[in-house]
Amino acid sequence: MPKMRAKSDLPSKPCRHCGRPMAWRKAWARNWNEVLYCSDRCRAEAARLRRDTSTSHSSKDHA
Numbered sequence: 001m002p003k004m005r006a007k008s009d010l011p012s013k014p015c016r017h018c019g020r021p022m023a024w025r026k027a028w029a030r031n032w033n034e035v036l037y038c039s040d041r042c043r044a045e046a047a048r049l050r051r052d053t054s055t056s057h058s059s060k061d062h063a
């Protein structure tokens with residue numbers, strides 16, 4: 001018989017952007033493996049940074 005999961009037993013992982021540990025949330029039950037960021041803000045920031053770096057080879061010439 002599988003034991004009931006204790007709350008402290010919930011999975012957690014660091015946010016890919018800010019590195020803060022984020023605890024499993026029920027809302028993420030379906031896509032926990034795809035959750036990379038602790039918040040929409042981190043996801044937006046990371047997306048912005050990624051876009052900046054991917055286009056940096058053209059803007060670097062100006063810097």
Ligand SMILES: [Zn+2]
Nearest residue numbers: 015018038042
């Ligand atoms: Zn974060």
